[in-house]
Amino acid sequence: xxxxxxxxxxxxxxxxxxxxxxxxxxxxxxxxxxxxxxxxxxxxxxxxxxxxxxxxxxxxxxxxxxxxxxxxxxxxxxxxxxxxxxxxxxxxxxxxxxxxxxxxxxxxxxxxxxxxxxxxxxxxxxxxxxxxxxxxxxxxxxxxxxxxxxxxxxxxxxxxxxxxxxxxxxxxxxxxxxxxxxxxxxxxxxxxxxxxxxxxxxxxxxxxxxxxxxxxxxxxxxxxxxxxxxxxxxxxxxxxxxxxxxxxxxxxxxxxxxxxxxxxxxxxxxxxxxxxxxxxx
Numbered sequence: 158x159x160x161x162x163x164x165x166x167x168x169x170x171x172x173x174x175x176x177x178x179x180x181x182x183x184x185x186x187x188x189x190x191x192x193x194x195x196x197x198x199x200x201x202x203x204x205x206x207x208x209x210x211x212x213x214x215x216x217x218x219x220x221x222x223x224x225x226x227x228x229x230x231x232x233x234x235x236x237x238x239x240x241x242x243x244x245x246x247x248x249x250x251x252x253x254x255x256x257x258x259x260x261x262x263x264x265x266x267x268x269x270x271x272x273x274x275x276x277x278x279x280x281x282x283x284x285x286x287x288x289x290x291x292x293x294x295x296x297x298x299x300x301x302x303x304x305x306x307x308x309x310x311x312x313x314x315x316x317x318x319x320x321x322x323x324x325x326x327x328x329x330x331x332x333x334x335x336x337x338x339x340x341x342x343x344x345x346x347x348x349x350x351x352x353x354x355x356x357x358x359x360x361x362x363x364x365x366x367x368x369x370x371x372x373x374x375x376x377x378x379x380x381x382x383x384x385x386x387x388x389x390x391x392x393x394x395x396x397x398x399x400x401x402x403x404x405x406x407x408x409x410x411x412x413x414x415x416x417x418x419x420x421x422x423x424x425x426x427x428x429x430x431x432x433x434x435x436x437x438x
Contacts, residue, residue: 199235202229202235205231206256222329235253273349310375314367328406
């Protein structure tokens with residue numbers, strides 16, 4: 158009688174390990190891939206930033222300014238889409254940071270330099286470089302504090318680079334809307350190039366400052382809101398549709414100044430508490 162051959166221990170071990178290895182290989186394949194949906198928005202933001210640079214080189218400053226605002230919208234959507242669809246990844250975070258450097262660091266600096274700062278010579282390109290370098294520093298500091306548990310998520314430390322880029326692009330867009338070039342005189346007294354240089358340096362310094370700017374991350378879109386909030390959103394859409402350059406630039410400017418307002422408010426609040434301690438009633 159012939160008995161069937163019994164598998165040895167090595168064959169049993171290998172047969173048991175095959176499903177495990179196959180699962181590990183599948184997991185490795187998934188890890189090597191990237192999530193398509195959020196990175197599409199990041200790629201759109203990168204394209205808009207590059208398009209803004211090309212249009213600025215061709216002296217189409219209105220289109221370059223609009224492209225910066227489109228990049229700003231795409232950048233705001235990629236992170237939220239990734240969190241809503243549970244597709245966050247380290248690759249997406251790095252890709253988003255590099256895209257931001259192009260769209261909100263290099264592009265606004267080149268737009269402002271081409272539009273108004275070029276006639277200033279060395280001072281002009283130095284101001285543009287200061288903005289570009291501060292944008293890189295702002296992004297690097299933001300990336301290092303992503304996992305900081307002590308960081309207050311309600312506020313950004315320093316002006317966000319998209320807001321700084323929108324400030325520069327909005328200024329160029331408003332000037333173009335009123336037929337002002339970077340080489341004209343503003344109100345017959347101040348040359349536009351000096352005003353552009355001041356705004357560029359202001360935006361650069363605000364990005365690397367320790368000022369607090371509201372982040373809006375504590376807003377829960379899944380919660381119910383009062384009816385007045387819907388009316389406010391409708392009014393905002395109407396205002397933006399009526400005069401996009403002026404409204405968008407005003408909103409961004411108010412946001413850029415809000416950090417200084419919070420700092421002044423905190424400073425005087427601390428002084429008032431200090432006076433109460435040394436001079437009790």
